[in-house]
Amino acid sequence: MKNWLRKHPEVRTIRVAAADLNGQPRGKRVPVRFADTVVENGTRFPMSVLNLDIWGEDIEDSPLVFETGDQDGILKPTERGFMPMPWLDSATALLPIWMFRENGKPYEGDPRHALARVVERYKALGLTPVCAMELEFFLIDDSGKTLQVPTSPRSGKRRKAAEIMSIRALDAFDTFFTDLYDACEAMDIPADTAISEAGLGQFEINLMHTDDALRAADDAWLFKLLLKGLARRHGFAASFMAKPYPEYSGNGLHTHFSVLDAEGNNIFSDGGTDGSERLKHAVAGCIAAMPDSTLLFAPHANSYDRLVPEAHAPNGICWAYENRTSAIRIPSGNPSARRIEHRVAGGDVNPYLMLAGILGAALTGIEEEMTPPPPITGNAYALDLPLLPDNWGEAIDTFEKSEAMHRIFPDGLIRNLVMTKRQEMHYMEELTPEEKTEIYLDTV
Incomplete structure:
Protein backbone atom coordinates (compact mmCIF):
# COMPACT_ATOMS: atom_id res chain seq x y z
CA MET A 1 0.00 0.00 0.00
CA GLU A 108 -20.58 -7.16 13.73
CA GLY A 109 -22.34 -3.97 12.59
CA ASP A 110 -20.03 -3.52 9.59
CA PRO A 111 -21.79 -4.67 6.39
CA ARG A 112 -18.53 -5.81 4.78
CA HIS A 113 -17.88 -8.12 7.72
CA ALA A 114 -21.40 -9.51 7.29
CA LEU A 115 -20.48 -10.61 3.77
CA ALA A 116 -17.11 -11.95 4.92
CA ARG A 117 -18.92 -14.08 7.49
CA VAL A 118 -21.04 -15.70 4.75
CA VAL A 119 -17.97 -16.28 2.57
CA GLU A 120 -16.29 -18.05 5.49
CA ARG A 121 -19.25 -20.42 5.71
CA TYR A 122 -18.71 -21.34 2.06
CA LYS A 123 -14.99 -21.75 2.62
CA ALA A 124 -15.59 -24.14 5.52
CA LEU A 125 -17.39 -26.43 3.05
CA GLY A 126 -14.64 -26.15 0.44
CA LEU A 127 -16.83 -23.89 -1.73
CA THR A 128 -16.18 -20.55 -3.42
CA PRO A 129 -18.93 -18.30 -4.81
CA VAL A 130 -18.24 -16.58 -8.13
CA CYS A 131 -20.19 -13.34 -8.50
CA ALA A 132 -20.88 -10.56 -10.98
CA MET A 133 -23.25 -7.60 -10.86
CA GLU A 134 -25.16 -5.56 -13.42
CA LEU A 135 -25.86 -1.99 -12.29
CA GLU A 136 -28.57 0.19 -13.81
CA PHE A 137 -28.51 3.96 -13.33
CA PHE A 138 -29.99 7.17 -14.68
CA LEU A 139 -28.16 10.23 -15.97
CA ILE A 140 -30.28 13.15 -14.81
CA ASP A 141 -30.40 16.91 -15.16
CA ASP A 142 -31.63 17.93 -11.71
CA SER A 143 -30.88 21.64 -12.07
CA GLY A 144 -34.56 22.57 -12.36
CA LYS A 145 -37.75 21.69 -10.54
CA THR A 146 -38.42 18.74 -12.83
CA LEU A 147 -35.98 15.87 -13.37
CA GLN A 148 -35.08 15.31 -17.01
CA VAL A 149 -32.45 13.66 -19.18
CA PRO A 150 -29.32 15.82 -19.56
CA THR A 151 -28.54 17.65 -22.76
CA SER A 152 -26.22 15.59 -24.92
CA PRO A 153 -22.72 17.13 -25.00
CA ARG A 154 -22.44 15.76 -28.54
CA SER A 155 -25.62 17.12 -30.13
CA GLY A 156 -26.79 19.76 -27.68
CA LYS A 157 -30.20 18.08 -27.74
CA ARG A 158 -32.30 16.53 -25.02
CA ARG A 159 -33.87 13.23 -26.12
CA LYS A 160 -36.99 12.71 -24.02
CA ALA A 161 -37.49 9.04 -24.80
CA ALA A 162 -36.30 5.66 -23.62
CA GLU A 163 -34.02 3.95 -26.13
CA ILE A 164 -33.44 0.30 -25.29
CA MET A 165 -29.96 -0.84 -26.39
CA SER A 166 -29.54 2.25 -28.52
CA ILE A 167 -26.05 2.98 -29.83
CA ARG A 168 -27.21 6.54 -30.47
CA ALA A 169 -28.01 7.00 -26.76
CA LEU A 170 -24.55 5.74 -25.81
CA ASP A 171 -22.88 7.95 -28.40
CA ALA A 172 -24.74 10.98 -27.09
CA PHE A 173 -22.71 10.72 -23.86
CA ASP A 174 -19.55 9.26 -25.37
CA THR A 175 -17.19 11.68 -23.61
CA PHE A 176 -18.69 10.81 -20.25
CA PHE A 177 -18.55 7.06 -20.82
CA THR A 178 -14.97 7.29 -22.09
CA ASP A 179 -13.96 9.13 -18.91
CA LEU A 180 -15.92 6.60 -16.86
CA TYR A 181 -14.14 3.60 -18.36
CA ASP A 182 -10.76 5.30 -17.95
CA ALA A 183 -11.58 5.96 -14.31
CA CYS A 184 -12.72 2.37 -13.77
CA GLU A 185 -9.40 1.16 -15.15
CA ALA A 186 -7.49 3.52 -12.86
CA MET A 187 -9.47 2.24 -9.85
CA ASP A 188 -9.26 -1.40 -11.01
CA ILE A 189 -13.04 -1.72 -11.29
CA PRO A 190 -13.74 -4.37 -13.97
CA ALA A 191 -16.38 -2.49 -16.00
CA ASP A 192 -17.46 -4.51 -19.02
CA THR A 193 -20.27 -3.76 -21.47
CA ALA A 194 -22.55 -0.72 -21.32
CA ILE A 195 -26.05 -0.51 -22.79
CA SER A 196 -28.87 2.00 -22.81
CA GLU A 197 -31.91 0.80 -20.90
CA ALA A 198 -35.69 1.20 -20.84
CA GLY A 199 -35.85 4.35 -18.72
CA LEU A 200 -35.35 8.00 -19.61
CA GLY A 201 -31.57 8.51 -19.76
CA GLN A 202 -31.07 5.07 -18.22
CA PHE A 203 -28.00 2.89 -18.76
CA GLU A 204 -26.52 -0.32 -17.44
CA ILE A 205 -22.91 -1.36 -16.96
CA ASN A 206 -21.88 -4.94 -16.21
CA LEU A 207 -19.02 -5.71 -13.88
CA MET A 208 -16.94 -8.79 -14.68
CA HIS A 209 -17.28 -11.90 -12.50
CA THR A 210 -14.79 -12.72 -9.77
CA ASP A 211 -14.25 -15.65 -7.40
CA ASP A 212 -13.83 -13.14 -4.54
CA ALA A 213 -17.29 -12.14 -3.30
CA LEU A 214 -15.88 -9.33 -1.16
CA ARG A 215 -14.19 -7.89 -4.21
CA ALA A 216 -17.42 -8.15 -6.21
CA ALA A 217 -19.23 -6.09 -3.56
CA ASP A 218 -16.28 -3.68 -3.34
CA ASP A 219 -16.44 -3.21 -7.11
CA ALA A 220 -20.14 -2.35 -6.98
CA TRP A 221 -19.72 0.02 -4.01
CA LEU A 222 -16.76 1.80 -5.56
CA PHE A 223 -18.49 2.00 -8.96
CA LYS A 224 -21.44 3.76 -7.39
CA LEU A 225 -19.16 6.32 -5.71
CA LEU A 226 -17.22 6.87 -8.93
CA LEU A 227 -20.24 7.19 -11.21
CA LYS A 228 -22.03 9.72 -9.02
CA GLY A 229 -18.89 11.81 -8.51
CA LEU A 230 -17.82 11.75 -12.15
CA ALA A 231 -21.27 12.69 -13.41
CA ARG A 232 -21.18 15.86 -11.32
CA ARG A 233 -17.87 16.78 -12.96
CA HIS A 234 -19.68 16.52 -16.29
CA GLY A 235 -22.48 18.82 -15.12
CA PHE A 236 -25.30 16.38 -14.38
CA ALA A 237 -26.29 13.75 -11.83
CA ALA A 238 -26.03 9.99 -11.95
CA SER A 239 -28.44 8.14 -9.69
CA PHE A 240 -29.07 4.56 -8.60
CA MET A 241 -32.35 5.62 -6.99
CA ALA A 242 -34.83 2.78 -7.44
CA LYS A 243 -37.53 4.84 -9.19
CA PRO A 244 -36.78 8.48 -10.01
CA TYR A 245 -39.46 8.65 -12.74
CA PRO A 246 -42.90 7.20 -11.90
CA GLU A 247 -43.70 6.58 -15.57
CA TYR A 248 -40.49 4.70 -16.43
CA SER A 249 -38.89 1.48 -15.25
CA GLY A 250 -36.63 1.76 -12.23
CA ASN A 251 -33.02 0.84 -11.53
CA GLY A 252 -32.15 -2.75 -10.78
CA LEU A 253 -28.95 -4.37 -9.56
CA HIS A 254 -28.91 -7.93 -10.84
CA THR A 255 -26.50 -10.44 -9.32
CA HIS A 256 -25.16 -13.47 -11.18
CA PHE A 257 -23.47 -16.20 -9.17
CA SER A 258 -22.23 -19.75 -9.36
CA VAL A 259 -20.27 -21.84 -6.85
CA LEU A 260 -16.98 -23.69 -7.31
CA ASP A 261 -15.88 -26.76 -5.38
CA ALA A 262 -12.34 -27.30 -4.07
CA GLU A 263 -11.22 -28.56 -7.49
CA GLY A 264 -12.60 -25.51 -9.28
CA ASN A 265 -15.65 -27.25 -10.73
CA ASN A 266 -18.94 -25.36 -11.04
CA ILE A 267 -21.32 -27.26 -8.74
CA PHE A 268 -24.32 -25.74 -10.56
CA SER A 269 -23.42 -27.55 -13.79
CA ASP A 270 -24.25 -31.17 -14.60
CA GLY A 271 -23.43 -30.81 -18.29
CA GLY A 272 -27.09 -30.32 -19.26
CA THR A 273 -29.45 -27.41 -19.73
CA ASP A 274 -31.32 -27.74 -16.43
CA GLY A 275 -28.34 -27.50 -14.10
CA SER A 276 -27.43 -29.70 -11.17
CA GLU A 277 -29.43 -30.65 -8.10
CA ARG A 278 -27.29 -28.27 -6.06
CA LEU A 279 -28.27 -25.42 -8.35
CA LYS A 280 -31.89 -26.24 -7.54
CA HIS A 281 -31.07 -26.43 -3.82
CA ALA A 282 -29.55 -22.94 -4.06
CA VAL A 283 -32.59 -21.64 -5.96
CA ALA A 284 -34.85 -23.11 -3.28
CA GLY A 285 -32.87 -21.35 -0.55
CA CYS A 286 -33.16 -18.03 -2.35
CA ILE A 287 -36.89 -18.52 -2.97
CA ALA A 288 -37.57 -19.46 0.66
CA ALA A 289 -35.67 -16.44 2.01
CA MET A 290 -36.99 -13.92 -0.51
CA PRO A 291 -39.83 -12.39 1.56
CA ASP A 292 -37.60 -12.17 4.63
CA SER A 293 -34.73 -10.57 2.73
CA THR A 294 -36.80 -8.05 0.76
CA LEU A 295 -35.53 -5.24 3.02
CA LEU A 296 -32.01 -5.93 1.75
CA PHE A 297 -33.17 -5.67 -1.88
CA ALA A 298 -35.54 -2.73 -1.33
CA PRO A 299 -34.10 -0.77 1.62
CA HIS A 300 -35.73 2.64 1.08
CA ALA A 301 -39.17 4.23 0.82
CA ASN A 302 -38.77 4.76 -2.92
CA SER A 303 -37.68 1.13 -3.48
CA TYR A 304 -41.25 -0.13 -3.39
CA ASP A 305 -42.30 2.11 -6.30
CA ARG A 306 -40.07 -0.09 -8.47
CA LEU A 307 -41.46 -3.47 -7.38
CA VAL A 308 -44.73 -3.26 -9.28
CA PRO A 309 -46.17 -5.46 -12.05
CA GLU A 310 -45.01 -5.08 -15.64
CA ALA A 311 -42.25 -2.58 -14.87
CA HIS A 312 -39.23 -4.80 -15.62
CA ALA A 313 -38.87 -5.62 -11.91
CA PRO A 314 -40.15 -8.78 -10.22
CA ASN A 315 -42.86 -8.72 -7.57
CA GLY A 316 -43.81 -12.42 -7.67
CA ILE A 317 -41.65 -15.02 -5.93
CA CYS A 318 -40.65 -17.53 -8.60
CA TRP A 319 -37.85 -18.86 -10.75
CA ALA A 320 -37.50 -19.83 -14.38
CA TYR A 321 -35.13 -20.72 -17.17
CA GLU A 322 -34.24 -17.82 -19.47
CA ASN A 323 -37.14 -15.63 -18.33
CA ARG A 324 -36.63 -12.01 -17.29
CA THR A 325 -40.09 -11.67 -15.73
CA SER A 326 -39.08 -14.06 -12.92
CA ALA A 327 -37.37 -13.10 -9.67
CA ILE A 328 -34.67 -15.71 -10.27
CA ARG A 329 -33.53 -16.50 -13.80
CA ILE A 330 -31.30 -19.34 -14.92
CA PRO A 331 -29.56 -17.99 -18.04
CA SER A 332 -28.96 -20.23 -21.01
CA GLY A 333 -25.54 -20.75 -22.59
CA ASN A 334 -22.60 -23.05 -22.05
CA PRO A 335 -23.48 -25.59 -19.32
CA SER A 336 -20.06 -25.12 -17.73
CA ALA A 337 -21.07 -21.53 -16.92
CA ARG A 338 -24.47 -22.46 -15.43
CA ARG A 339 -25.41 -19.82 -12.89
CA ILE A 340 -28.22 -18.08 -11.03
CA GLU A 341 -29.32 -14.53 -11.79
CA HIS A 342 -31.04 -12.90 -8.79
CA ARG A 343 -33.14 -10.03 -10.19
CA VAL A 344 -34.98 -8.55 -7.18
CA ALA A 345 -32.56 -5.91 -5.87
CA GLY A 346 -32.82 -2.26 -6.81
CA GLY A 347 -29.86 -0.07 -7.66
CA ASP A 348 -30.26 1.65 -4.28
CA VAL A 349 -29.01 -1.29 -2.21
CA ASN A 350 -25.95 -1.68 -0.03
CA PRO A 351 -24.01 -4.22 -2.17
CA TYR A 352 -22.45 -5.91 0.87
CA LEU A 353 -25.75 -6.61 2.62
CA MET A 354 -27.50 -7.56 -0.61
CA LEU A 355 -24.81 -10.07 -1.63
CA ALA A 356 -24.60 -11.50 1.89
CA GLY A 357 -28.36 -12.06 1.83
CA ILE A 358 -28.32 -13.78 -1.57
CA LEU A 359 -25.29 -15.99 -0.94
CA GLY A 360 -26.40 -16.80 2.60
CA ALA A 361 -29.84 -17.89 1.43
CA ALA A 362 -28.37 -20.00 -1.39
CA LEU A 363 -25.99 -21.70 1.05
CA THR A 364 -28.86 -22.55 3.39
CA GLY A 365 -30.60 -24.20 0.45
CA ILE A 366 -27.48 -26.18 -0.42
CA GLU A 367 -26.82 -27.23 3.17
CA GLU A 368 -30.41 -28.37 3.73
CA GLU A 369 -30.87 -29.79 0.21
CA MET A 370 -34.04 -27.76 -0.19
CA THR A 371 -36.43 -28.36 -3.10
CA PRO A 372 -37.72 -25.39 -5.08
CA PRO A 373 -41.23 -25.05 -6.50
CA PRO A 374 -41.51 -25.88 -10.21
CA PRO A 375 -40.03 -23.26 -12.54
CA ILE A 376 -42.58 -21.04 -14.20
CA THR A 377 -43.06 -20.46 -17.91
CA GLY A 378 -44.50 -17.42 -19.60
CA ASN A 379 -45.27 -14.02 -18.07
CA ALA A 380 -44.73 -14.05 -14.31
CA TYR A 381 -46.89 -10.94 -13.91
CA ALA A 382 -49.90 -12.86 -15.25
CA LEU A 383 -49.54 -15.75 -12.79
CA ASP A 384 -50.98 -16.22 -9.32
CA LEU A 385 -47.72 -16.21 -7.35
CA PRO A 386 -46.74 -15.50 -3.75
CA LEU A 387 -45.67 -11.87 -3.63
CA LEU A 388 -42.81 -9.93 -2.11
CA PRO A 389 -43.73 -7.50 0.69
CA ASP A 390 -45.14 -4.48 -1.11
CA ASN A 391 -44.37 -1.84 1.50
CA TRP A 392 -41.43 -0.75 3.61
CA GLY A 393 -42.99 -1.41 7.02
CA GLU A 394 -43.90 -5.00 6.19
CA ALA A 395 -40.41 -5.65 4.83
CA ILE A 396 -38.80 -4.28 8.01
CA ASP A 397 -41.02 -6.40 10.28
CA THR A 398 -40.50 -9.54 8.21
CA PHE A 399 -36.72 -9.09 8.17
CA GLU A 400 -36.57 -8.54 11.94
CA LYS A 401 -38.54 -11.69 12.79
CA SER A 402 -36.92 -13.97 10.22
CA GLU A 403 -35.09 -17.07 11.39
CA ALA A 404 -33.41 -17.24 7.99
CA MET A 405 -31.95 -13.73 8.36
CA HIS A 406 -30.73 -14.46 11.90
CA ARG A 407 -28.91 -17.45 10.45
CA ILE A 408 -27.11 -15.21 7.95
CA PHE A 409 -26.54 -11.97 9.88
CA PRO A 410 -25.36 -11.18 13.43
CA ASP A 411 -28.13 -10.17 15.82
CA GLY A 412 -26.48 -6.79 16.35
CA LEU A 413 -26.53 -5.92 12.67
CA ILE A 414 -30.18 -6.94 12.35
CA ARG A 415 -31.07 -4.76 15.34
CA ASN A 416 -29.12 -1.78 13.98
CA LEU A 417 -30.60 -2.04 10.49
CA VAL A 418 -34.17 -2.38 11.78
CA MET A 419 -33.76 0.65 14.07
CA THR A 420 -32.28 2.65 11.19
CA LYS A 421 -35.09 1.82 8.80
CA ARG A 422 -37.84 2.49 11.34
CA GLN A 423 -36.35 5.91 12.09
CA GLU A 424 -36.12 6.70 8.37
CA MET A 425 -39.67 5.52 7.79
CA HIS A 426 -40.93 7.78 10.59
CA TYR A 427 -39.28 10.91 9.20
CA MET A 428 -39.96 10.10 5.55
CA GLU A 429 -43.68 10.22 6.30
CA GLU A 430 -43.28 13.96 6.96
CA LEU A 431 -41.76 14.68 3.52
CA THR A 432 -43.31 15.48 0.18
CA PRO A 433 -42.51 13.25 -2.82
CA GLU A 434 -40.19 16.00 -4.12
CA GLU A 435 -38.28 16.09 -0.84
CA LYS A 436 -37.92 12.30 -0.83
CA THR A 437 -36.55 12.39 -4.36
CA GLU A 438 -34.06 15.09 -3.37
CA ILE A 439 -32.62 13.01 -0.52
CA TYR A 440 -32.47 9.74 -2.47
CA LEU A 441 -31.21 11.10 -5.79
CA ASP A 442 -27.65 11.69 -4.60
CA THR A 443 -27.35 9.37 -1.60
CA VAL A 444 -28.34 5.89 -2.72
Missing part, protein backbone atom coordinates in the same frame (compact mmCIF):
# COMPACT_ATOMS: atom_id res chain seq x y z
CA LYS A 2 2.80 2.42 0.85
CA ASN A 3 4.42 1.74 -2.51
CA TRP A 4 1.30 2.94 -4.30
CA LEU A 5 1.60 6.38 -2.72
CA ARG A 6 5.32 6.56 -3.47
CA LYS A 7 4.53 5.85 -7.12
CA HIS A 8 1.98 8.69 -7.08
CA PRO A 9 3.78 11.69 -5.56
CA GLU A 10 1.11 13.99 -6.99
CA VAL A 11 -1.35 12.79 -4.33
CA ARG A 12 -1.62 15.36 -1.54
CA THR A 13 -4.46 13.97 0.57
CA ILE A 14 -6.20 10.67 1.14
CA ARG A 15 -9.72 9.69 2.10
CA VAL A 16 -10.27 6.69 4.36
CA ALA A 17 -13.84 5.42 4.02
CA ALA A 18 -16.03 2.52 5.14
CA ALA A 19 -19.56 1.64 4.04
CA ASP A 20 -22.31 2.21 6.59
CA LEU A 21 -25.53 0.18 6.64
CA ASN A 22 -26.99 2.36 3.86
CA GLY A 23 -23.83 1.94 1.78
CA GLN A 24 -22.84 5.56 2.43
CA PRO A 25 -19.07 6.21 2.67
CA ARG A 26 -18.09 7.33 6.16
CA GLY A 27 -14.56 8.34 7.03
CA LYS A 28 -11.89 11.02 7.15
CA ARG A 29 -9.66 13.29 5.08
CA VAL A 30 -6.00 12.74 5.96
CA PRO A 31 -2.87 14.60 4.75
CA VAL A 32 -0.71 12.23 2.75
CA ARG A 33 2.24 12.61 5.15
CA PHE A 34 0.20 10.75 7.77
CA ALA A 35 -0.87 7.95 5.43
CA ASP A 36 1.74 5.48 6.73
CA THR A 37 0.25 5.77 10.21
CA VAL A 38 -3.20 4.90 8.88
CA VAL A 39 -1.84 1.90 6.96
CA GLU A 40 0.11 0.57 9.96
CA ASN A 41 -2.24 1.41 12.84
CA GLY A 42 -5.60 2.08 11.23
CA THR A 43 -7.81 4.95 12.31
CA ARG A 44 -10.64 5.31 14.80
CA PHE A 45 -14.16 6.62 14.80
CA PRO A 46 -17.33 5.74 16.71
CA MET A 47 -19.02 2.43 15.97
CA SER A 48 -22.27 4.37 15.70
CA VAL A 49 -20.98 6.04 12.52
CA LEU A 50 -21.65 2.85 10.56
CA ASN A 51 -25.24 2.97 11.84
CA LEU A 52 -26.46 6.43 10.78
CA ASP A 53 -29.71 7.09 8.96
CA ILE A 54 -29.89 8.27 5.34
CA TRP A 55 -29.51 11.90 6.50
CA GLY A 56 -26.33 11.04 8.44
CA GLU A 57 -28.03 11.39 11.83
CA ASP A 58 -27.62 9.19 14.91
CA ILE A 59 -30.25 6.54 15.49
CA GLU A 60 -32.45 7.56 18.41
CA ASP A 61 -32.13 5.22 21.42
CA SER A 62 -29.41 3.21 19.69
CA PRO A 63 -27.30 1.28 22.20
CA LEU A 64 -24.26 2.34 20.18
CA VAL A 65 -24.54 6.00 21.21
CA PHE A 66 -25.12 7.24 24.76
CA GLU A 67 -25.81 3.86 26.39
CA THR A 68 -22.24 2.69 25.74
CA GLY A 69 -20.54 6.09 25.66
CA ASP A 70 -20.35 6.18 21.84
CA GLN A 71 -17.29 3.95 21.82
CA ASP A 72 -14.71 3.90 19.06
CA GLY A 73 -14.03 1.10 16.65
CA ILE A 74 -10.71 0.60 14.91
CA LEU A 75 -10.80 0.97 11.14
CA LYS A 76 -8.19 -0.99 9.20
CA PRO A 77 -7.44 -0.97 5.47
CA THR A 78 -9.15 -3.64 3.40
CA GLU A 79 -7.07 -5.73 1.03
CA ARG A 80 -8.10 -3.35 -1.78
CA GLY A 81 -5.47 -0.73 -0.92
CA PHE A 82 -5.13 2.79 -2.30
CA MET A 83 -6.76 3.95 -5.52
CA PRO A 84 -7.25 7.33 -7.22
CA MET A 85 -10.45 9.37 -6.95
CA PRO A 86 -10.81 10.62 -10.54
CA TRP A 87 -13.94 12.64 -9.84
CA LEU A 88 -12.09 15.16 -7.63
CA ASP A 89 -10.21 18.20 -8.95
CA SER A 90 -7.11 17.60 -6.83
CA ALA A 91 -5.03 14.40 -6.88
CA THR A 92 -6.51 12.33 -4.04
CA ALA A 93 -6.32 8.67 -3.03
CA LEU A 94 -9.09 6.58 -1.50
CA LEU A 95 -8.28 3.88 1.05
CA PRO A 96 -11.25 1.58 1.78
CA ILE A 97 -11.39 0.50 5.42
CA TRP A 98 -13.54 -1.72 7.64
CA MET A 99 -14.21 -1.79 11.36
CA PHE A 100 -12.90 -3.96 14.18
CA ARG A 101 -13.42 -3.92 17.92
CA GLU A 102 -10.67 -3.00 20.36
CA ASN A 103 -9.91 -6.70 20.91
CA GLY A 104 -9.28 -7.21 17.20
CA LYS A 105 -12.54 -9.03 16.44
CA PRO A 106 -14.64 -7.86 13.48
CA TYR A 107 -17.32 -5.34 14.37
